[in-house]
Amino acid sequence: xxxxxxxEVLGVGREADEGEVKKAFRKLAxxxxxxxxxxxxxAEEKFKEAAEAYEILSDPERxxxxxxxxxxxxxxxxQSPNFEGFGSISDLFEAFFGGGGGGGGxxxxxxxxxxxxxxxxxxxxxxxxxxxxGTPVDVRYEVVDRCERCHGNGAEPGTPIKTCDRCHGNGVxxxxxxxxxxxxxxxxxCDVCGGDGKVAEKRCSRCxxxxxxxxxHAVSVDIPAGISEGQRxxxxxxxxxxxxxxxxxxxxVHVSIRPHERFIRDGNDLVTAxxxxxxxxxxxxxxxxxxxxxxxDLHVRPGTQxxxxxxxxxxxxxxxxxxxxxxxxxxxxxxxxxRQLSDEQKKLMQRLADTMTDANTKSEESVxxxxxxxxxx
Numbered sequence: 001x002x003x004x005x006x007x008e009v010l011g012v013g014r015e016a017d018e019g020e021v022k023k024a025f026r027k028l029a030x031x032x033x034x035x036x037x038x039x040x041x042x043a044e045e046k047f048k049e050a051a052e053a054y055e056i057l058s059d060p061e062r063x064x065x066x067x068x069x070x071x072x073x074x075x076x077x078x079q080s081p082n083f084e085g086f087g088s089i090s091d092l093f094e095a096f097f098g099g100g101g102g103g104g105g106x107x108x109x110x111x112x113x114x115x116x117x118x119x120x121x122x123x124x125x126x127x128x129x130x131x132x133x134g135t136p137v138d139v140r141y142e143v144v145d146r147c148e149r150c151h152g153n154g155a156e157p158g159t160p161i162k163t164c165d166r167c168h169g170n171g172v173x174x175x176x177x178x179x180x181x182x183x184x185x186x187x188x189x190c191d192v193c194g195g196d197g198k199v200a201e202k203r204c205s206r207c208x209x210x211x212x213x214x215x216x217h218a219v220s221v222d223i224p225a226g227i228s229e230g231q232r233x234x235x236x237x238x239x240x241x242x243x244x245x246x247x248x249x250x251x252x253v254h255v256s257i258r259p260h261e262r263f264i265r266d267g268n269d270l271v272t273a274x275x276x277x278x279x280x281x282x283x284x285x286x287x288x289x290x291x292x293x294x295x296x297d298l299h300v301r302p303g304t305q306x307x308x309x310x311x312x313x314x315x316x317x318x319x320x321x322x323x324x325x326x327x328x329x330x331x332x333x334x335x336x337x338x339r340q341l342s343d344e345q346k347k348l349m350q351r352l353a354d355t356m357t358d359a360n361t362k363s364e365e366s367v368x369x370x371x372x373x374x375x376x377x
Contacts, residue, residue, distance in 0.1 A: 003071050006053035014067070018058060025054035117144070117240035117249040121232075124253055126223060128260040132292050132317060134225035138218060139253060144240040145215045147207035152241075154211040155200030162201055164193035171197040212241055221253050226268070226318035229257045262290065268327030269316045273334050276300055281335045289331055291315050298331060306335040 007014055010024040028050045032043045040046070056062045056074065065073045122141045146152035155161050163169040167190035189195035203209030219238055227233075232254045239249025257265070264271045274289055284302035288295045289312065296312055309330050316327025341349065 004049065006056050006066060009049055009053040010057065012057075016057075021054065021057045025050060025058075115243040115246045117242040117246065119249040119252060120239040121252045121254060123256065124221075124223075125256045125258055127258050128263060128265070129292055130223065131227055131257050132225060134227075134318075135223050136220050137223055137253075139221050139251075140216060140218045141251070142214055143217050143238075144212050145217070146241050147204055147211055147213045148215070149206040150200075150204035150211060152211045153200065154204055154207065154209040156202040156204050159200065159202040161198050164190060164197055164199050166190055166192040167197060169197040171195040219251065223255060224320060226320040227255055227257075228320075229255070229265075231255055263292065265317065266330075267317075268319055270327070270329045271332065272329065273332045274298070275334050275336045276304065277336050278338060281305075281333065289329075291329060300333070304333055304335070306333065308333045 007016070010016075010021060010028065012020055012024045016024070029047065032040075032047045032050070056066050062074060120141055120143055122139055124137050124139060126135060126137065147154075150157060153161060164171075167173055171190055171193060172195065173188055173190050190197070193199045200209050204211070207213045217238065219235060221233055221235060223233070232252050235251040235253065237248045238251035241248050262272055270292070272289070274287065276285070276287065280287070280300060281304045282302065284304070285300050287298050287300055289298045290296075291312065293315075296315065298310055298312070300310075309332050312329040312331065314326045315329035319325040319327070338345070338349075
């Protein structure tokens with residue numbers, strides 16, 4: 001397969017100096033980093049291509065041969081880089097930058113200096129009544145935090161902290177890796193002090209010098225009125241502690257709402273059913289409807305049919321971030337046919353049935369229209 005021109009791969013001109021070549025390669029490597037570009041199946045091959053172009057153009061001798069004879073000239077002279085010994089793109093980044101692409105002379109960041117702590121996620125379950133009114137919830141969770149004994153410095157209280165002998169207080173070491181395409185110099189965190197530049201003369205007996213430990217935290221989280229199932233609340237700075245003085249992560253509280261025996265939530269509305277005896281549905285009546293905040297009167301119109309819906313304005317869920325606004329409550333009528341009639345009731349029902357006409361019993365919609373409405377809403 002014909003290889004692309006090295007200058008084209010890196011996007012530089014043939015007159016580009018070493019600094020421009022290095023800058024172009026670093027830009028490409030950032031774009032192909034597995035933490036950034038995890039969706040491109042060709043990322044590994046693209047990085048190999050960019051790394052080969054960089055290895056050629058950053059070496060004056062190889063570049064001179066390439067400029068005169070191309071890739072064939074390098075192959076004949078045994079100067080063509082070979083990347084076949086690497087198992088994955090992570091190995092390639094390790095060879096160039098250390099730590100799978102972090103750290104190193106190309107400025108990818110690495111494991112040195114302050115790093116923010118990770119986020120923590122917990123789940124809470126509340127009642128529908130609490131979702132309507134809003135409520136504080138006490139949350140307990142485990143988190144990696146500063147050691148309470150040494151306050152994060154890793155030293156037994158009362159003992160000194162000295163400069164690291166291995167890195168002489170710099171926190172970093174210079175390492176040279178031998179690779180199939182030459183020697184690569186890179187900067188790595190000191191393996192003794194972990195990049196701090198200082199070590200405890202006597203390690204903390206509680207955290208063994210790590211400066212951090214797993215603790216149980218408790219925090220009260222305000223659940224806002226109107227919150228929905230599956231929403232989450234962010235509490236800044238209550239996650240895992242950062243490294244080397246870095247900021248703590250955040251706490252995310254995922255909220256779920258227990259099913260209610262009477263009410264179903266539909267967006268910002270609440271839906272409930274009301275049993276109405278058939279005589280009351282026919283004659284009309286004033287009935288009491290339970291809501292989440294007390295009973296409400298409902299005037300049922302004469303001739304109310306099964307499945308008819310009444311609305312109680314402003315008796316639904318509060319709207320998040322819109323104070324004073326609420327959804328509605330929809331009351332679906334369930335007409336109850338009397339059972340276990342006494343002899344007197346049967347006689348009354350028979351007298352009523354004998355007086356019925358088409359005007360009393362004819363539906364306002366056809367059977368097929370009713371079926372369609374029931375099946376498809």
